[in-house]
Amino acid sequence: MKKNFILRRILFILISAIVFWSLLTSIVYLRIARPIFRNMKSDDLFDHARIISYVAANEEDLKSENLDRLLILSIHFYDSAVFITDDQGNILVSKYAEGLPRDLLDEINNQFSSLVDNVLSNASEKSMVTVSEKMNKDLLIVSVPIIKNIGDKNYLSGSVVLIQTMDELQASYASLNSALLISALIVGLIVAIPVMFFAGKVIQPLTKMREAAAAMVQGDFSQRLEPMDEDNEISYLINAFNHLASELDANITDLTNERNQLQHIIDGIAEGIIAVNSEGKVTQNNDMVWRLFHQNVNIYTADELLNITGLDELFEICLTEQRIVVEIKESGSDLINCLISPLLDQDNVLYGSVGLFRDVTESEKLEETRREYVANVSHELRTPITAMRALLEPLNDGLVKNEENRQRYYGILLRETKRLSDLIDDMLELSRLQTSAKVANLGPIYLQRDLLDLAMRFEVLASQKNITFEINQPAQPLPSVWGKVDRITQILSTIMENAIKFTPEGGKIEMIINEDKSGLSVSIRDNGEGIKAKDLPHVFERFYKADKAHNEFGTGLGLSIAAELAEQMGHTLSVTSAEGKGSIFTLSMPYARDVMKSEPHLKDVFESES
Helix, strand or coil, rough: CCHHHHHHHHHHHHHHHHHHHHHHHHHHHHHHHHHHHHHHHHHHHHHHHHHHHHHHHHHCCCCHHHHHHHHHHHHHHEEEEEEEEECCCEEEEEECCCCCCCCHHHHHHHHHHHHHHHHHHHHCCCCEEEEEEECCEEEEEEEEEEEEEEECCEEEEEEEEEEEEEEEHHHHHHHHHHHHHHHHHHHHHHHHHHHHHHCCCHHHHHHHHHHHHHHHHCCCCCCCCCCCCCCCCCHHHHHHHHHHHHHHHHHHHHHHHHHHHHHHHHHHCCCEEEEEEEECCCCEEEEHHHCCCCCCCCCCCCCHHHHHHHHHHHHHHHHHHHHEEEEEEEEECCCEEEEEEECCCCCCCCCCEEEEEECCCHHHHHHHHHHHHHHHHHHHHHHHHHHHHHHHHHHHCCCCHHHHHHHHHHHHHHHHHHHHHHHHHHHHHHHHHHCCCCCCEEEECCHHHHHHHHHHHHHHHHHHHHCEEEECCCCCCCCCCCCCCHHHHHHHHHHHHHHHHHCCCCCCEEEEEEEEECCEEEEEECCCCCCCCCCCCHHCCCCCCCCCCCCCCCCCCCCHHHHHHHHCCEEEEEEEECCCCCEEEEEEEHHHHHHHHHHHHHHHHHHHHH
């Protein structure tokens, strides 16, 4: 909006009104004043012509001195031409002013003769206006009859004709027009000053109102106008504007607070959220959706995010078909569940849609693990049960006659029963460990004697397979660690059992005990067949066996139980291996003093013992 628009408009209207008034006055003046001035001039000439007619009627000789002086006075005073005719219209006397040509009658003879004939025939006064093309002027002609009184009778003896240019009359017109224009200009200037002054007083609050409104458009809702003392329309408008600004400020503040609160709530949700309008443009989103799809919020806009991830197609389907869309999308190695629902108002008119995005990678992995677990459990249970059934059926039918064969069948049944019992025990143990927070009754323990006993026991088992068993430990006594003795020996027993199983005859197994700043570690190293690189990440998973046969060497739950026990005690169980070179399983345990110092409820106990 241009500045002072209203003031310019008022000034324009004022000037237009003055100009229109001047033009209208001039037109009316020209229409009315010209006939009036001409009649006034005609009356003046008629009066003078009557005087000449009276003198001529009373003079015996038209060339008398009195009449001649009167005619000379007429042509000089009125700047006109004077003619005296007889009763037949013949010119008897003529006098010309200096500005009139002597051949004037030659040009206007017809008009002159017509006028004289009319006067003589009717014995009345006549006037007319004609144009002289030679002079390029308008001419006023008046004529009066000459009436002689002889005795008691009046006789028409001729006429007097006066011809005068209308220069004086037109000069009067021009002077009056100039006076009108000048007066209109003066009046306009005189009127404009107070009009502009009062208009400025009216416009000033409107200008302030415009500036305040412009500031409000930019977001400054604190704008207010100064109230006026007068009780008029402007003051009412100012009060209404201030009230509107206050209400708008309050509403915008409430909306901003609600929007911020909504944004905080949305940002606090663990799932990603995107809302779009009916045209598919993003109106709301949270930061989580950017993290789920591994995109930088500082590089792309929310609308660009939809295009990059392909979510715009899902939103388009939702908006077009007005139905809920569910799909799982890949984001790198993650799986994102996308649930997009249409948004309908109370009239069931679509005004947008909202999408909820959840990382289901872990849940999908858990579901896959559950399916594998059920399948593995079913397989592991089916194997011994099938074997037992295959042996029991011939025994039950009396088909096994030989006592030696029966005993062999019984031995196989016993082994399968033990395998089934071990499998069930391991499954129950693993379930119990996974449902409890941590191993109970943890505390400071000294493992030196327990590790030696464990080594001696497995040295005997190793020697039965012609496997060399060695133990390497520090010369000084081992410091106490934090844990539980029976659980630690259970973990190490599982590792050494596997080492003996997978180490061929003539191989070697070592128990290596190390101390470092972080704690005590026990490593079991063998030179067996090792673990393939593709199988290494899965060695601690339930029922995982590298040969995938599931038909030898245990239940497949031992290392899973060991890893779960280590985690619940705060220990770390790790493995390194190379195919054909053997494996190293390491159990790392924290020092008891470090754990007791870090736990507030154990700190006093540690300090009192030290």
